[in-house]
Amino acid sequence: MDDNAESDKYIETNVSTLYNATAPLLELYKTARISPLSLTYYGLCLLNGNYTVKLHFAEIVFTNDSSFNSLGRRIFDVYLQGRLVLKDFNIAAEAGGPGKPLVRTFTAVVTSHTLKIHLYWAGKGTTGIPQRGTYGPLISAISVDPNFKPPVHHKKIRSAIVAGTIAGAVCILTLILGILRKKGYLGGQIAADKELRGLDLQTGLFTLKQIKAATKNFDLGNKIGEGGFGSVYKGLLSDGTIIAVKQLSSKSKQGTREFVNEIGMISALQHPNLVKLYGCCVEGNHLIMIYEYMENNCLSSALFGKDTMQKLKLDWPTRQKICLGIARGLAYLHEESKVKIVQRDIKDSNVLLDKDLNAKISDFGLAKLNEDDKTHISTRVAGTIGYMAPEYAMRGYLTNKADVxxxxxxxxxxxxxxxxxNYRPKEDFVYLLDWAYVLQERGHLLELVDPELGSAYSSEEAMVVLNVALLCTNAAPTLRPTMSQVVSMLDGRTAVQDLLSDPGFSSTYSKYKAVRNHFWQHPSATHSLSTNGPSSDSSRSNIDGEENGLVQRIGDEDVSIKY
Structure with a gap:
């Protein structure tokens, strides 16, 4: 659940007073099962025929008073046998207020001995009242009764058969729900095609057969990357389209959550500087995303690759174009798209390059929605050491300025x-950014320019990019520009502010310098510096090899080629 809790909670106990219910029904509504996204119930081994299904609801999380808890709104959809029976269902509104029991009765036709009841968050209502993570579907009880008399083969054992069937079905149902919850797939693996269509995703659905044909049955010769999430393969569709296939590892629980997050985040996003999602494939245990293929892999390989086939000679105009492309992609996510998104893991290995060396932002598995009325998001830290803003790395304080x-x-x-x-010009300097500030103070900022460029670059244009970069890495988030301002400065429409003339910079820089150095020299102890806000257990950090050294990433694993 999106509530920063160490362990997820799927049972709620009533907060609001219960009305219009007497014992023993009162006990029925004192607790309810809840999920942030999806609840799915299966009735197995049922006789085929018509059944009366009663769904029992009572809004027990929100209250009917003038407190903050009264402001919550829970809206979800209910499917019965794959058919939508309740659209934008609001328990409190339908019952006349919180704490009031409500029963909805339906007739279900069982044709293959299985009954399926699916409750799915409608993407509406509140997401942070009374606390984050309480906005998904909620149900108190379900009753299922046959509308026919079961056949009697032997009167003496009729009761035993019925009781055994019911007991067996209940046991199987309980077992399935337990296994799904333990594996982190409560409500199903969001697995069936119908369930994905219920998400109203603006993307295509591929069959496993199509993906196997495209990748030659996931041939190792087509493998172009691997990480904690699984593997990435190059593929060719029947219409000639070259694709990148990201296959989630069945062993990665974290990856499963990121799969759902990434699909939901970018299915409706369309921008020239974002990697395009063609669709997904969910069959059996397979969770697969299909992206446009990037011929020049990632920016990390282009800049730092040891392999001469991977490392590219990027001239100055190309470097400018890449910087401006990343900035435009982030400006779209932060300010222009319908849903405002903080990407949360911007780094060179998450910037891919197409055949024309246009930059495209990828990997939205760690991305977070940024609601318009929220000044920031408090969240467990996940990202890559070396690219995370200090206020986010040390306190979990997340705004779009972290991406900046x-x-x-x-x-x-x-x-x-x-x-x-990985670059340390001198022993006294822990990282490239530290050295950049020193050179800026000495008036020698152009010493940072890549020697491989020689003199084939504009010193004025290089100063613009370097000064913008230093503005963006200001220790105080409020002094960083927005990404739309960055775009305006990089394309010459706005003059770059003089970093030294900013009175807030010099005081802020000296204030945060010691903290920054501590953060870099002791990354595993970072979160002990936090005096409030959420923290992340350093034992979850993973260290993986990159092109020229080690990168420490918190909350996920890294990979050289990512989508």
């Missing part, structure tokens, strides 16, 4: 051709 900071680091890497995490 990460962009500034990547822009420095593009201009310098050096990795922020």
């Amino acid at each position: 900071y990460s962009f500034g680091v990547v822009a420095l890497e593009i201009v310098s051709g050096k990795s922020n995490t």
Whole structure:
């Protein structure tokens, strides 16, 4: 659940007073099963025929008073045997207020000995009242009764057969729900095609047969990347379209959550500087995403790759174009798209390059929705050391300015051709950004420009990009520009602010310098610095090899080629 809790909770106990219910029915509504996204119930081994299904509801999380708890709204859809029977269902509104029991009765036709009841969040209502994570479907009880007399083969054992059938069905149902919850797939693996269509995703659905044909049955020769989430393959569709196939590992629980997150985040996003999602495939245990193929892999390989086939000679106009492309993609996510998104893991390996070396942002598995009325999001830290803004890395304080900071680091890497995490010009300097500030203070900022460019670049244009990068990496988030302002400065429509003349910069820089150095020298102890806000257990950090060294990433694993 999206509530920062260490363990998920799927049973709610009534907060609001219960009305219009007497014992023993009162006990029925004191607790309810809840999920942030989906609840699915199966009745197995049933005789075919018509059944009366009663769904029992009572809004027990929100209250009917003048407190903050009264402001919540829960809206979800209900499907019975794959058919939508309740659209935008609001328990409190239908019952006349919180704490009032409500029963909805339906007739279900069982034709294959299985009854399926599916409740799915409608994507509406409140998402943070009274607390984050309470906005998904909720149900108190379900009763199922046959509208026919079961056949009697032996009167003496009739009761035993019926009781055994019911007991067996209940046991199987309980077992299935337990297994799904334990594996983190409560409500199903969002697995059936109908369930994905219920998400109203603006993307295509592929069959496993199509994906196997495209990748030659996931041939190792087509494998172009691997990480904690699983593997990435190059594929060719029957119409000639080259694709990248991201296959989620069945062992990755974290990856499953990111799969759902990434599909939901980018299915409706369309921008030239975002990697295009063609669709997904969900069959059996397979969770697969299909993207447009990027011929030049990732920016990390282009800049720092040891392999001469991977490392590219990027001239100055191309580097400018890449910086501006990343900035435009982020500006779209932060300010222009319908849903405002914080990407949360901007770094060179998450920027892909197409055949014309246009930059495209990828990997939205860690992305977060940024609601318009929220000043920030408090969340468990997940990202990559070296690219995370100080306020986010140390306190979990997340705004779109965290992406701005990460962009500034990547822009420095593009201009310098050096990795922020691996380049140490002198022992006194922990990372590239630290050295950049020193050179800026000395008036020698152009020493950062990649020597491989020689003199084939504009010093004025290089100063613009470098100064923008330093503005973006200001220790104080309020002093960083927005991404639309960054775009305006990079394309010359707005003059770049003079970093030294900013009175807020010099005081803020000296204030945060010691904290920054501590953060870099002791990354595993980062969260002990936090005095409030959420924290992340450093034991969850993973260290993986990149092109020229080690990158530490919190909350997920890294990979050299990612989608």
